[in-house]
Amino acid sequence: MKKVLILTVGGSCEPLVNAIKARKPDYTIFVCSQTSSMVVNGPGEPCKPPSQKEAPKDHKWRSIVARTSLNEDQYDIIELSNPDTLDSCYQEIVKNVTELLNKKFPGESLEIIANYTGGTKTMSVALALAALNQENWDLELNKGPRVDLVKVRAGDVPVLINKWEVFANHQLKLIENLWAKFYYAEAVELAQEILTKPLSGEKQNFFQKICTISEAFESWDRFEHQKAYELLKPFARYFPNHIQVLANIVENKGYSKVKDLLMNAKRRATQKRFDDAVARLYRAVEMMAQIRLKEKYTLDTGNISLNSLPKTLQEKYKNFADEKGKIQLGLARAYEVLDALEDPLGYLFMKQQKAIQNALKKRNYSILAHGKNPVTENIYNEVQEILESFLNAGFEAVKDKTKMIQLPTNIQL
Numbered sequence: 001m002k003k004v005l006i007l008t009v010g011g012s013c014e015p016l017v018n019a020i021k022a023r024k025p026d027y028t029i030f031v032c033s034q035t036s037s038m039v040v041n042g043p044g045e046p047c048k049p050p051s052q053k054e055a056p057k058d059h060k061w062r063s064i065v066a067r068t069s070l071n072e073d074q075y076d077i078i079e080l081s082n083p084d085t086l087d088s089c090y091q092e093i094v095k096n097v098t099e100l101l102n103k104k105f106p107g108e109s110l111e112i113i114a115n116y117t118g119g120t121k122t123m124s125v126a127l128a129l130a131a132l133n134q135e136n137w138d139l140e141l142n143k144g145p146r147v148d149l150v151k152v153r154a155g156d157v158p159v160l161i162n163k164w165e166v167f168a169n170h171q172l173k174l175i176e177n178l179w180a181k182f183y184y185a186e187a188v189e190l191a192q193e194i195l196t197k198p199l200s201g202e203k204q205n206f207f208q209k210i211c212t213i214s215e216a217f218e219s220w221d222r223f224e225h226q227k228a229y230e231l232l233k234p235f236a237r238y239f240p241n242h243i244q245v246l247a248n249i250v251e252n253k254g255y256s257k258v259k260d261l262l263m264n265a266k267r268r269a270t271q272k273r274f275d276d277a278v279a280r281l282y283r284a285v286e287m288m289a290q291i292r293l294k295e296k297y298t299l300d301t302g303n304i305s306l307n308s309l310p311k312t313l314q315e316k317y318k319n320f321a322d323e324k325g326k327i328q329l330g331l332a333r334a335y336e337v338l339d340a341l342e343d344p345l346g347y348l349f350m351k352q353q354k355a356i357q358n359a360l361k362k363r364n365y366s367i368l369a370h371g372k373n374p375v376t377e378n379i380y381n382e383v384q385e386i387l388e389s390f391l392n393a394g395f396e397a398v399k400d401k402t403k404m405i406q407l408p409t410n411i412q413l
Contacts, residue, residue: 002026003111006097006137008119008127009036013047013064015117015142019158020068023113028075029100030064031093031123033083040077041065076100080123089126094134110136115158117142132167139163164197168207172411175210180409182267184218209235209413217407221267223260225249238413245405255395258288259404262391265384266406274380281387282331282360288394289334292345299337301329310340332357344397352390359386 005025007016009032020028030040038046041063048061060067065075078096082088101110114131116124116139131137140158171194178187191211195204216231229246236243248256265280293299299308306314306321313336320327329337335353338346349356362379375383 001109001111002105004029004101004105004113006031006093006112006114006127008116008123009033009040009064010118010120010123011036011039011049012118013039013061013067016064016115017067019115019117019140019142020064020070022158025113026074027104028070029097030075030077031119031127032077032079033120033123034079036119037077037079039064040075083120084122086122086126086129089123090129093126093130097130112137113140113158114138115140115142117158128163132163132170164194164199165203167197168194168199168203171207172210175214176411179214179411181271182217182221182407182409183271184214184221184407187214188218206413210411213238213411213413220246220407221264223264225260239408241403241405242408245403248402254402255288255291255398255400256402258284258291258391259395259402261287262388263404263406269377269380269384272377274375274377277380278362278375278383281383284391285356285360285387286331286334288345288391289331289338289349292338292343292398293329293334296343297341301334304329309337313337313340331360345394348390348393348397352386355386356390359383 003023003025004027005020005023006029007019009016009030016030030037032040043063045061046063047067064070078093078100080089080092101112112134114127114137116127116131118124119127128139131139142158171190175187175190178184178190188211191207191214195207195211199207212231213235216228216235219225219231220228225246229243229250232239232243232246245256245260248254249260261280261284265277265284268274268277268280290301293301304327306318306325306327309317309327317327317333335346335349339350340346359382362375362383
């Protein structure tokens with residue numbers, strides 16, 4: 001594998017000469033300003049400091065190329081147009097290095113080392129950022145004895161920097177931003193990516209926790225509650241309220257699954273997925289009636305015997321029965337049955353029926369139901385206000401005390 005060394009060039013040549021001699025690269029790229037490019041391959045003694053009157057006998061002040069015996073085909077120079085502008089430096093370094101490497105080593109695997117010892121502060125930062133964002137670039141800095149605050153003196157050597165420790169902090173910020181919008185699946189991917197890098201044991205453990213916990217909440221978000229519970233259980237001390245709510249959902253306690261749908265709808269709305277949000281609100285209202293009929297009256301809305309209905313409804317529904325005398329109840333009829341049974345939830349629905357049905361019509365026009373229209377944010381807000389108000393009143397009517405909780409938006413480990 002060929003070795004490529006990228007160097008930012010400033011006024012001090014010694015560290016760069018040392019880096020080239022130590023690394024023995026097959027190809028060197030010098031990143032320079034207009035004034036510093038002269039020290040790379042200029043004539044005479046371009047590396048001579050202004051205060052040095054005479055050159056030593058070993059011609060120490062000759063150019064970097066002369067002192068390292070680089071041939072013309074072993075190096076190139078990138079001259080930055082504005083060495084004090086970070087974005088410009090970064091963009092030019094990435095663009096030009098990529099083009100040079102593709103031209104010189106097409107399709108080859110390379111060992112690339114970015115040494116940011118020399119150059120202006122902006123140039124050094126730009127090269128370091130480029131190395132952090134290019135997975136196959138290693139990061140390096142010359143280290144040696146300092147006798148003052150000006151520069152590294154003689155005896156410096158290039159030392160590889162573990163850029164992945166810095167990269168891990170950058171990834172953590174991205175993961176935190178994803179959590180803030182409930183994008184747990186994407187957070188898992190980023191955590192898995194950084195776990196493939198050479199991190200300290202402490203950071204490995206930290207990101208493994210984040211990966212597993214993100215996967216737990218992603219599973220919860222996909223209604224895979226049992227899987228979510230198993231993944232989150234070892235971290236219950238960090239999320240005691242969430243683990244309790246999740247246990248209620250897994251055990252089908254009360255109306256916990258209805259409340260979970262309500263929270264899921266809010267997450268979809270946060271992500272601007274209003275069609276999905278409204279679909280979940282509709283399902284929550286429907287599930288509320290299904291659970292009430294099942295738990296209170298042992299009636300299954302998907303398979304009800306006509307004879308098990310209140311007599312006031314048997315005549316009305318007989319045309320909907322199959323050859324076995326079974327009928328299926330949709331949302332509105334389920335609440336109608338509850339009202340006929342003199343149930344408080346049925347009464348509540350009938351009291352708000354007009355407003356609820358108007359809200360449900362807007363859902364029916366959506367592309368995820370029976371229509372062709374997308375649900376806008378305004379439509380979602382109208383539907384959400386009516387249906388959530390009904391659901392909350394319904395929880396009170398049936399005296400359901402199970403907790404409701406939103407999934408976390410910040411990492412606290």
